[in-house]
Amino acid sequence: MTDPWAFLRRPRETPPKQPPARRLRHWHEYERVAADAGCRAQAERCMECAIPWCHSHCPVHNLIPDWNALVTEGDWRAAWEQLESTNNFPELTGRLCPAPCEDACTLRLAEAPVTIRAIELAIAERAFAAGWVQPQPATATDDGGSERSRRQVAVVGSGPAGLACAQQLARAGYRVTVYERDAQPGGLLRYGIPDFRLEKGVLDRRVAQMQAEGVAFRTGVAVGTDLDAEALRRSVDALVLANGCAEPRDIAPPGRELGGVHFALDYLTQQNRRLGGEAVPTAGRIDAHGRDVVVIGGGDTGGDCVGTAIRQGARSVVQIQYHAAPPHHGDVLQHWPQPVPELASNDHDAEGNRRLWGWETVGFEGDEGRVAGVRLQRLRWAEGDDGRPRREPVPGHDRTLPAQLVLVAIGYRHPEHAGAIADLHTALTGRGLIAADDRDYRTSRDKVFACGDARRGQSLIVWAIREGRQCAAAVDRWLAGGTDLPRV
Numbered sequence: 001m002t003d004p005w006a007f008l009r010r011p012r013e014t015p016p017k018q019p020p021a022r023r024l025r026h027w028h029e030y031e032r033v034a035a036d037a038g039c040r041a042q043a044e045r046c047m048e049c050a051i052p053w054c055h056s057h058c059p060v061h062n063l064i065p066d067w068n069a070l071v072t073e074g075d076w077r078a079a080w081e082q083l084e085s086t087n088n089f090p091e092l093t094g095r096l097c098p099a100p101c102e103d104a105c106t107l108r109l110a111e112a113p114v115t116i117r118a119i120e121l122a123i124a125e126r127a128f129a130a131g132w133v134q135p136q137p138a139t140a141t142d143d144g145g146s147e148r149s150r151r152q153v154a155v156v157g158s159g160p161a162g163l164a165c166a167q168q169l170a171r172a173g174y175r176v177t178v179y180e181r182d183a184q185p186g187g188l189l190r191y192g193i194p195d196f197r198l199e200k201g202v203l204d205r206r207v208a209q210m211q212a213e214g215v216a217f218r219t220g221v222a223v224g225t226d227l228d229a230e231a232l233r234r235s236v237d238a239l240v241l242a243n244g245c246a247e248p249r250d251i252a253p254p255g256r257e258l259g260g261v262h263f264a265l266d267y268l269t270q271q272n273r274r275l276g277g278e279a280v281p282t283a284g285r286i287d288a289h290g291r292d293v294v295v296i297g298g299g300d301t302g303g304d305c306v307g308t309a310i311r312q313g314a315r316s317v318v319q320i321q322y323h324a325a326p327p328h329h330g331d332v333l334q335h336w337p338q339p340v341p342e343l344a345s346n347d348h349d350a351e352g353n354r355r356l357w358g359w360e361t362v363g364f365e366g367d368e369g370r371v372a373g374v375r376l377q378r379l380r381w382a383e384g385d386d387g388r389p390r391r392e393p394v395p396g397h398d399r400t401l402p403a404q405l406v407l408v409a410i411g412y413r414h415p416e417h418a419g420a421i422a423d424l425h426t427a428l429t430g431r432g433l434i435a436a437d438d439r440d441y442r443t444s445r446d447k448v449f450a451c452g453d454a455r456r457g458q459s460l461i462v463w464a465i466r467e468g469r470q471c472a473a474a475v476d477r478w479l480a481g482g483t484d485l486p487r488v
Contacts (some may be wrong), residue, residue, distance in 0.1 A: 006044040012112040013042060020351045024311055027195040027275055029095070034115070034122045036076075042115045043071040049106050053337045054116060057104035059466040060087050061488045064101060064116055071119060080127040083120065086488065088164045088465055089206060091128065092189065094121025095198055097462045098300075104337035111332065128205065135212035138173035148173035151237040151479055155179065156223045156420055159187030160461050161452025162242030163210065164468025165475075168485055170215045172476050178215060179232075181222035183278055187244055189461075190276070191269045194304050196311070200276060224419030233424060238447050238475050241434055242468065243420060245412045245453035251296065253375075255364030260371040262286055264301045264409035271308050288314040292402045294374045295319045296361050297409035305407045306348045318354045318401055320374075322391065324381045325357035360391070365400065374403045415454040424448060433457055440478070441471040449475055 003009070015034040017023070023030035034042070046068035054064045063082050070079035083090050094117055105113035127133050138149070151174050155166045158180040170176045184190055186203045211217065223229050223243075233239045248263045250256075267286045274280050288309035295305045298321035309317050326341035335341070349355065358379045365373035378397030384390035414432030415421060421428075427435040427444035434443055434450040441449045451471035452464045466488055476483035 003044050006041075007047050007107055010041055010045055012045070012107075012115060013038065014115055015118050017347070023196070024351060027311060029199050030196060031095075033125045034118045036122070036126075039119050039122045040072050040074070043068040043119055045107065046072075046114050047106055053104040053106065054101040054114075057337055058101045059460070059462045059488075060093075060469070062086050062090075062101065062120070067123060068114065068116075068119065071123065076123065076126050077130075077132060079123050080132055083123050084127075084133075086486075087462075088167055088469065089160065090120050091124040091202055091206070092160065092198070093462050093465070094118075094124055095202070096193065097460060100339070100460075100462075103339045108336055108340075109332055133209065135209050136171050137213045138171055146173075148476075148480060149175060151175065152177070152235075153238045153240065153475060154232055154236045155240045155242055156229075157187055157241070157243035157452070157454070158185035158217065158219075159189060159242060159244050159452060160464040161244075161454075161468040161471070162187065162240070163206075164465045165240055165242060165451055165472045166215050166468075167210050167213065168469055168472030169475060170210065170213045172472070172483070172485055174476075174479075176215050178217050179221050179223050179227070180217065180219045181226075183220055184276065185217045185219055188246075191272045192265060192301075192304075194268065194272065194308050195275055196307060197304065222419060224421070224423045229420040229423035233445070233447055236447070237479055238449060240471060240475065241415075241420060241424075241426070241443070241448065241450040241454055242452045242471075243415055243454050245415050245433075245458045247413045247416050247432070248408065249410045249413050251361060251408060251410065253361055253363045255366055255371065258364050258366045258371040259369055260404055261364060261406045261408065264295075264297070264305050264407050265412075267407050268301070268304055268308060271312075286405070288312040288317075288405050290315055291404040293317045293405045293407065294401055294403040295407045295409055296374075297321070297411070298323070298355070299409065299411065301411070302407075302409035303346065303348055305409050306353045307351065309405070309407075310348065310351050310353065314405075316354075316402075317348075317352065318356060319348075320359055320361060320376065321355065321357050322360045322379055323357065324379070359399075360393075362398075364403075364406065371403055371406050374401045374406060375399075376401065412453070412458045414457070426450070431457060438467070438470065439474070441467075441474040442478070 015032045018030040048065045052065050067079040067082040099117040101116045102113040107113045153174045153176050155162045155178045166176045293309040293314045295302050326343045330340040330342040359376040362377045363375035378394040379391045380394050436443045436450040451467040473483045473485040
């Protein structure tokens with residue numbers, strides 16, 4: 001620590017972003033990677049706490065104070081090695097993770113946590129630019145004298161959990177094949193996340209590294225449809241289901257069947273296919289251009305829909321959330337080290353989005369079979385007899401918004417049960433997730449493991465990476481009788 005008082009002397013400063021007037025003209029990332037000097041100044045604000053809550057609240061347990069200290073000393077190579085030791089894809093979490101580590105930073109108590117996510121991204125991008133990110137294929141020593149190299153592992157799904165699991169197993173010496181039903185690997189990273197948050201070249205360079213490490217990708221193959229899942233299970237030594245949690249939650253007010261009401265993922269996937277050069281039939285195209293758009297749901301997926309609609313040239317965009325608006329300043333002491341519910345403007349508000357809090361969608365109005373409006377009911381939130389918050393309609397407070405395109409973005413229930421899960425007859429939890437614990441990740445079927453959102457439920461990218469890493473260690477332990485792969 002070169003300046004032990006930096007956390008008092010320096011304010012929190014995040015990397016710059018392109019102003020809305022410029023970034024709305026393109027689909028590229030608009031948040032800049034922090035400059036070296038800015039990173040060093042912000043890393044120096046780290047207090048090097050005796051008990052680093054940031055470390056314990058990071059699902060992959062990144063060694064945050066350690067690489068902050070190395071950045072302040074200008075030792076970027078060592079900082080990269082520390083970061084890479086716990087996180088397979090820091091260039092992805094540095095862009096997409098909501099940073100629970102920053103919520104748990106001790107400086108969050110002063111409302112100015114260290115810019116951990118920005119520093120992480122800067123370390124990763126510097127590593128790629130310097131050529132430090134190289135393939136790490138297994139050696140004869142790594143795989144126990146070629147014993148592991150005779151074992152085959154199939155991974156179904158190429159989202160962050162599947163990619164992390166595949167990379168760890170390949171580096172341990174296994175012959176790994178990843179099966180992906182879409183035309184390109186990446187899962188939701190490629191088809192669900194807009195380019196203004198994650199340009200796909202970032203994903204492509206990581207996939208290329210994994211291929212150089214021996215991971216084989218079979219794209220355009222839907223296991224359970226194009227390829228019999230049970231036959232695949234019998235042909236390999238282990239099968240990992242990392243097929244995500246893509247069954248969307250729905251609403252059922254009158255008029256839900258009208259044309260122009262779509263699930264968020266259908267909309268985002270289609271736009272990403274178009275940007276990626278894949279053919280999208282004109283007849284089924286979902287386009288916000290010149291339309292009033294209503295997005296139902298206030299999470300990250302809803303925000304992605306908002307940003308996409310605005311860039312497509314929507315006439316207006318309104319985002320509906322049935323929760324009451326949080327306070328402008330939450331009680332940090334009441335919530336820390338967990339996230340503090342606070343109302344703050346976001347990037348899409350600056351781009352022209354309008355958010356409505358505390359309204360429930362109660363119906364859709366139509367015109368010649370297509371949606372024309374959204375009926376809303378004002379809600380009042382109160383504590384029920386069981387102590388839990390309960391919503392009640394406010395009589396006489398309703399409204400109708402014009403809408404020619406409605407996007408339902410209220411989350412995902414469970415993985416799709418048709419296909420691989422149905423073929424394998426794996427046991428499911430009461431929530432419809434694949435039944436497997438987070439110790440051995442084994443399902444009810446012999447040789448079959450599950451990880452990521454398919455097992456855990458809809459969650460953060462950093463949790464998916466953690467699950468993939470832990471599942472790889474579990475597979476290695478089961479096949480080889482022991483493992484040197486890290487649990488996290």
